[in-house]
Amino acid sequence: PDASVDLAFSEYGASLWCEPARWIGEAARLLRPGGRLVFLTNSPLLMLCTPASGERASERLERPQFGMYAFEWPDEDGIEFHLPHGEMIRVLAEAGFAVEALHELQRPEGARGTRYDFVTPEWSSRWPCEEIWRARLR
Numbered sequence: 001p002d003a004s005v006d007l008a009f010s011e012y013g014a015s016l017w018c019e020p021a022r023w024i025g026e027a028a029r030l031l032r033p034g035g036r037l038v039f040l041t042n043s044p045l046l047m048l049c050t051p052a053s054g055e056r057a058s059e060r061l062e063r064p065q066f067g068m069y070a071f072e073w074p075d076e077d078g079i080e081f082h083l084p085h086g087e088m089i090r091v092l093a094e095a096g097f098a099v100e101a102l103h104e105l106q107r108p109e110g111a112r113g114t115r116y117d118f119v120t121p122e123w124s125s126r127w128p129c130e131e132i133w134r135a136r137l138r
Contacts, residue, residue, distance in 0.1 A: 003032045013083060016038035016080050020091050028095040031137045038045035038135075043104060043128040047082045048072060050118065057119050057129070088133070105126035 008031055010016075014023040027037045048065055049057040054073045068087070071080045083091065089099055107114060107124035114121050119129045 002029055005030050006032055006035045008037045010039040010041075012040060015041045016082075017078075018081065018089065019092070020081055020083055024091055024095045024097070025114070028097065028137055029125040033137055035137045036100075036134060037092075037137070038132065040047075040130060040132050041132065042082060043086045043131045044068065044082060045127050046119065046129045049123075049127075054118075056117070057123050057124070068095075092133075092135050096138050098138055099135050101134040103134075105130045105132065 008027040010027075014027075024037070031037065044065065046057055047068065048061050048063050051057070051058065051062045054075055065084050068082055068084050071082055072078070073080070083105070085102070092099055105128050107121060109125075111121065114124050114129075116129070123129070
C-alpha cells in the first residue's frame with residue numbers, strides 16, 4: 001500500500017534493470033514521509049569506460065556522458081539503465097527525494113582481486129565501479 005514502509009532498498013535489481021523515473025517513483029509511493037531509499041548500482045564512470053562490446057572497462061572514455069540512459073549488452077544481461085549523477089539527482093528530486101549521501105566505492109587496499117570480471121583490480125583501485133546512494137523522502 002501507499003506510504004507503508006520506512007526503507008526501500010535495491011542492490012542492483014530495480015536500480016539497474018528498471019527505468020529510473022519509474023522505479024524511483026514507485027519507491028516514493030511506497031515510502032512514508034521521511035522514509036529512506038538506499039540503492040547500489042554501477043558508477044557512471046564505469047559505464048563511460050566500458051565498450052559497447054561489453055569487454056572490461058578501459059582506462060579511457062568509450063562512450064559519451066550526454067545522453068546516457070539505456071545500455072544494451074550483447075550477452076544475456078540485456079538492457080541496463082544508468083544516469084549521470086546530475087540526472088540521477090534530478091530524477092530523485094522530482095520524485096520527492098533529497099539526496100543524503102553518495103558513496104563511490106573503491107577496491108579495499110590489499111584486496112587481491114575484484115568481485116567482477118568487468119573491471120581489473122587496478123581499475124577498481126583508481127576509479128569507482130559501484131556506488132551507493134541514500135536519499136530521504138521529503
